[in-house]
Amino acid sequence: MQTATSAESQVPAVLAGPILRKTLPDRLCFWLAVRAPASVRLELFPPDAPVQTHELEPHSQELACLKAGEQLCYLMIDLHLETALPKETLVGYRLSLKLSDDPAGAWQDHEAWAEDLCYPGWDTPFLRVPDKVSSVMHGSCRKPHSRCSDGLVAADRLVAGLLTSPDAADRIANTLPELLVLSGDQVYVDDVAGPMLQAIMFLTGALGLPDETFDGPEEGLPNSGTQLRETGGCLYHRDRLLPRIDQKSTVFDVLFGGTNKPVFTSAHARNHLITLGEMLCMYLLVWSPAAWRILPGFTVPESLDDKDRDMYAREQDTLRDFVEGLSGVRRLLAHLPTAMIFDDHDVTDDWNLSLAWEDAAYAHPLSRRVIGNALIAYGINQGWGNRPARIREDLEHLFETALAQPGSGAHEAVIDQILGYEKWDFVWPTDPPLIALDTRTRRWRSERNAHYPSGLLDWEAATDLQTHLKGQDAVLLVSAAPIFGVKLIEVVQKFFTLIGKPLMVDAEYWMAHPGTASAILNIFQHRDTPKHFVILSGDVHYSFVYDVELRNGHSARHRTAPVGPKIWQICSSGIKNKWPDRLIAVLDRGNRLAFSPRSPLNWLTKRRGMRIIPRKPHGTPGGRRILNASGIGVVELDNQGAPTQILQVTADGKSHAFERREAEARLD
Structure with missing residues (x-):
């Protein structure tokens, strides 16, 4: 090598x-x-x-x-x-x-x-x-080694097509997106392909990144990032290095029900990144082809068993296609103003899902270090551009300290401050304004049970949101997780929460926490709220659109005019990730049958006085309302900030318009 x-x-x-x-x-x-x-x-x-x-x-x-x-x-x-x-x-x-x-x-x-x-x-x-913002591209969840194609490459092709079409002048004025919104999981720190991990480890040395040391490392963990790299990086076995919880502890029983599971709950954490240098290099390799050009040709390590060798070969083929598209991705990002907000995989799976998770993760020095490193890397690569002046004033000196002395006591002190930082959310003064919520670090912890999912927004953050909304006629609201989700999936998540297994189904949804649910619905129904809410979300690895009308008890019973604003819940996910096709087909059909307007189950599970009107993605088989394909979302807006067209442009070049299905509207 x-x-x-x-x-x-x-x-x-x-x-x-x-x-x-x-x-x-x-x-x-x-x-x-x-x-x-x-x-x-x-x-x-x-x-x-x-x-x-x-x-x-x-x-x-x-x-x-x-x-x-x-x-x-x-x-x-x-x-x-x-x-x-x-x-x-x-x-x-x-x-x-x-x-x-x-x-x-x-x-x-x-x-x-x-x-x-x-x-x-x-x-x-x-x-x-x-x-005025008339067109927005948006998406989330871009995993380099997912076998589906890259939606950012499709976005680049779309822009190129607009510029070279015969009527380019008119099309540019009307449809060239003014914004690109990335609503989470821009990187997968907790789920890295074997060849990608090799590339990352090589770059940390080639770029001369300072070595990061570990004080009192776990048994089997090398004492520094350099030693970890020189011993092969523990390829496909990093889950063995990550901290595990004492099986006799109360927190362990609450979280995992007595099974021996690491703090880091991703099912694919076998190549979880650990050092700050590794995380910085990950960003270089997912946004640009430049760093790939200095890499040697990697071969399958002889130490891998047959199963891991097969996985390595598959990942190598997938990453080859990913790298070929990076030139277009770099070109796209150089032309469209890009807003970014984190979700869990930018740091680690299930990040801050519950108070019990937090108690377990932050109490262990190594897991605390890994989470802190990921958040520092996020701040440098993503968060800084959202609020340049504020982040520079608050965090530049902390970034400098961590970069200069990784593994030192000063680095640990930086992590302490970064973990308590609460200014990752942001507002861009576009028309309509773009408001991105921090649904990961400003959570409303459950007071009923430590293992119950935390609310995605605490009271103080909800109050801040209300302040930003005053005086606005319309708003583009970015929430990593959909505020109004697919009901069947939320019912399944609630069931697993009640039996004490929220981590098994990533039970993170807005309506799971009574306080957060009430706060966000009260905001929507406030007398000074905007007339139009376009909610841009991701997270779930499938795409869907709902028109949402909020009603008080009287109007919900009598189908009178809706109370509150017009709301469009638009979910585009993933850019390069998706569910197994058969599984999503079952969930889609089950949701339509169980919660149709005339379904008794829907009437028995009505929750919040809402009227939900689904939209059907044009061209999907079997009447599906959920689109399971990698790609990029496009929302075109009128002068009042209301959508005139909602599309999902899939990575294979197809375009699916979401058509409103008034006959399928249900009270919820």
Whole structure:
């Protein structure tokens, strides 16, 4: 295998990015991962206006620079413009870098480090500042080694098609998405393919990331990340390194009912990432083809048994297709303003599902370290671009400390602060505004039973949401888990919760916790609430759409006009993940039969005074209301912020419009 030392000279100037984050008339934000600290020159080319040129130095007010290793730095550009950009216009931009390790000190633009960054017909990337948001792309759950195709590649093809069609000028003005919303599981820290783990471990050495040590490691756990890498990384056996709970403890009995199960509850945790360096490298490998080009050719480790060797071969084939699509993914992210919020797999499966889970996970030093590392990596790679100024002020110095001294006492102190941070949610001042909820760290713990699922939003967070909603006519609300879900699946989750097994079915849904359910429904019915709520969700690995009308007791009985706003629950999941086809077909049919408008079971299980109108995805077999296919969601909006068309563009290029089925409306 090629050594890290021999690969150092091959590290590209840009390892990931540029990722366009926020676009406002007077403010632009970009994120990049680069080989060395760099100065930045950003040229903007608005039509029929002078070129704007901005040169930024690292560590300045408008260019943050984080050094993560000998050959890995992060740049966060937060540029305030004196001359505002025109709205609803494609503005070309050229982003050039002058790297500190370049002896020539020359400026290098995308032609030097990403020749394939531009769409056909363009010499530079472009951006657009929307006047009103008329089209949004959204999705979640992108697992690189899932056998389905990548929905972000389909999204890139869709944008390319809009730009090259005969009526491109009209189509761009009307349908080119103004936003890309990623609503969780952008990475799977807890479920990594064998070949991907090999690539990650190689990169930690090739990029010169500091070694992370473990004080008092678990039996069998190497004492540092370097030793873990040099001993093969415990490929397909990392679940043996992760902490297990004492079988005699009360928490253990509550969580797992007496079975010997690790704190980390993913069924696929055999390659769970552990060190901060590993998690940083994961992001480089899922967002860009650049880092893949310096990797050696990996072979199946001789230490694997036959079963694991077969799995390795299958994953290798799947990852080969994944990597081939990364050029398009990088191009897409360079053009569409991208909002991101975490869900559990960005950190670990079942993250903060219940108070009992938290008591078990945070009480153990290693599990606490792993969770903290994942949250630091999220903050650097995803969270920062959502709130550039706030995250920089609050967390930049913590990021610097953790990156410089992984495994130290200072690193542990950073984790303590990161775990208590409560500003991951964000609001973008688009029209309508985009409001992303933190449904993972601001949870409402159950007061009835520690193993019951926590509410997805606590009282303080619900109050904050109400404040953001005041004075708005419409809103784009991002909730990783659907607020209004598929009823049969929620009934199954409730059953397993009642018998003390919520972890078996990921029993995380909004209506599971009485306090959270009441809070969010009261918000919807408040007299000052917006008239239109478009809820963008993911998490569940299938796609569906409900129109929701909230009613008080009188209107629910007499079918009078709905009380409250018009609500569209739109779930697009996954970008690269899905359920087994036969299983989802059974659940879809069971849900339609058990909870049809005339079903006695539906009347016996009515819950909240709602009227639910399902939508049918066009072209699905057997009348299904659930679409089980990887892809990307597209929502087109009118001037009032109401959807005019809701689509799921699948990775195979098909487009499924969701059609409202008024005759199937049910009271719930």
